[in-house]
Amino acid sequence: MNEEIVISVINLRKKFGNFWALKDVNFTVKKGEVFGLIGPNGAGKTTTLRVVAGIIKSYEGIVKVFGLDPVKAKNNGYISYMPEDAFPYEKLTGIENLQFFAELYSRGDKRKTQEFVELGIKIANLGDKIYQPTSTYSRGMKRRLIIARTLMVMPKLAILDEPTSALDVDSAVRVRNTIVEMSKKYGITIILSSHNMLEVQYMCDNIAMINDGKTIISGSPNDIIEKLKVKNLEEAFMKVISNA
Numbered sequence: 001m002n003e004e005i006v007i008s009v010i011n012l013r014k015k016f017g018n019f020w021a022l023k024d025v026n027f028t029v030k031k032g033e034v035f036g037l038i039g040p041n042g043a044g045k046t047t048t049l050r051v052v053a054g055i056i057k058s059y060e061g062i063v064k065v066f067g068l069d070p071v072k073a074k075n076n077g078y079i080s081y082m083p084e085d086a087f088p089y090e091k092l093t094g095i096e097n098l099q100f101f102a103e104l105y106s107r108g109d110k111r112k113t114q115e116f117v118e119l120g121i122k123i124a125n126l127g128d129k130i131y132q133p134t135s136t137y138s139r140g141m142k143r144r145l146i147i148a149r150t151l152m153v154m155p156k157l158a159i160l161d162e163p164t165s166a167l168d169v170d171s172a173v174r175v176r177n178t179i180v181e182m183s184k185k186y187g188i189t190i191i192l193s194s195h196n197m198l199e200v201q202y203m204c205d206n207i208a209m210i211n212d213g214k215t216i217i218s219g220s221p222n223d224i225i226e227k228l229k230v231k232n233l234e235e236a237f238m239k240v241i242s243n244a
């Protein structure tokens with residue numbers, strides 16, 4: 001694996017009003033890896049991802065994406081971000097949704113637009129439903145379309161906030177495989193958040209556990225499991241959270 005650092009987060013702090021949502025978040029993400037942020041509800045995962053995505057612009061600490069301010073990286077088109085609550089345009093069909101995003105990212109290059117849409121159709125794997133308005137989709141189908149939309153544009157960095165929430169087992173397995181494939185085959189760096197420890201253990205090269213706005217531990221799932229002398233990441237998580 002290439003050792004180039006894609007994301008570096010140092011002493012990240014973020015205050016909403018009088019409340020410190022992030023108190024001290026630290027981690028680095030290397031090129032081409034799948035990196036997982038895990039932690040209980042309200043730990044600060046979404047806030048961290050929003051800073052890295054260049055959406056939250058005021059914070060304390062140092063955050064660099066490809067050596068740049070995250071806003072600059074976003075404006076350069078390096079980042080494709082899927083928010084936790086993203087949904088497709090309901091008046092458009094699935095394929096029209098893909099087309100719309102493909103055009104945005106290909107900046108007028110028609111061949112590229114076509115390539116993105118073809119890849120999006122493959123990733124979404126919705127069969128003939130891709131030609132139906134997305135208002136007729138189930139929650140899981142909408143999710144698959146949004147994930148396809150995020151990954152099909154071959155970003156340098158994909159940020160996925162809880163990509164497999166709302167998915168049934170079959171869809172979740174497909175999405176996990178797609179995430180790993182996109183990273184290994186195309187070298188896309190992916191950072192995601194999840195509540196599912198076993199999927200994180202399966203998908204992620206490295207992880208950071210966040211609790212109460214602070215990074216508690218980071219490293220590869222296997223290193224963390226060995227270090228904490230537990231059987232799996234779920235046990236590691238419970239141990240770390242109960243000691244925090």
Ligand SMILES: Nc1ncnc2c1ncn2[C@@H]1O[C@H](COP(=O)(O)OP(=O)(O)OP(=O)(O)O)[C@@H](O)[C@H]1O
Pocket residue numbers: 016019021039040041042043044045046047048
């Ligand atoms: N815009 C905001 N204004 C005020 N407080 C906020 C705002 N956004 C997040 N918070 C608070 O910051 C803390 C961290 O929230 P965040 O959404 O980052 O957590 P999370 O780890 O993603 O949680 P979950 O797993 O439930 O999605 C929470 O206490 C939340 O209530």
